[in-house]
Amino acid sequence: MLCAAYPDLCTLFSVEFGDGVLAVEPGALLSSAEDLKRLGFDRLGMVTAVDYGEQFEIVVRLHAPEHHAAVFLKCRVPRSEPRVPSLTALWPGADWHERETYDLFGIVFEGHPDLRRIMLPDDWRGHPLRKDYEDPHVLPRPDYI
């Protein structure tokens, strides 16, 4: 269905774990999200990120309720420059998802109306879900557990 409607995107598609994945460049994230929305993927499921060391991967889950389909929209950004455009203009519900991703991974969503921390106190230092996060107050798990 997707390929027929939008042949340009087709080459970018892959299938992981039985689900469609569309991997795009950061610059194309907003336009491809717009296209997908027009194709019927008009429900935003979630926004999150993965820490791959040198790069962060932003993961956006989109649903097309009418077609009973869903797709992952992924985009990799370098660790030194973790910036992607915000999807809040397309889906107002992306607001808190992006704030959470900013809070825990330090991804900056450009164009977000109110990019503040959401889960952690405002004066928190660092982004805890990054692999290199260190906190002296954390009690490490002992071996015997």
Place this chain on the structure above:
Amino acid sequence: MAVVDSIGRGLDAAPGGDVVLTTLDALIDWARGHSPWVMPMGTACCAMELIAASFAKFDFDRHGAFPRPDPRHVDVMVVAGTVTKKMQPAVQRLWDQMPEPKWCIAMGNCAVSGGIFLHDSYTVVRGVDEFLPVDVYIAGCPPRPESLQDAVLQLAKKIRSESIAEGRTHRADLLLPEAPCEPEEAP
């Protein structure tokens, strides 16, 4: 009967002091011990058991433990659940809004020590006793409502052993003789 017993205890305990004050003490302790209104500070899964406890099957009203979701009305704060560093100021604030005298029950492993989040967690407070004076601890993940019931009864016992004259420092457990440090040698 209970009033008579309590007053009798008060009179017996008067060490040559003011009989009227001591009697009042016993009366007030009796009244406080029988109406520990509860602030349900449910912050995580343990709150489910706390909610169950306040309904008809367990019926905590018969102990006077009446849930009021308003800090100005209550005597006891039951912290039921995980307290995160973001939640901590809110819990502290509600505690500060409660009028004296007030007591605190830490319900569940998370409220006692951090529970399953003790290790490797960057955001969980390791037990509410880091910022609140806890009177009764209940272990369990989650504890059953019966454990909470026991805690309420233990707390009532504790309240009844306090004195209005010396505030919360005058407690029966502080008056117990010190345990011997060394185990006695076998004969």
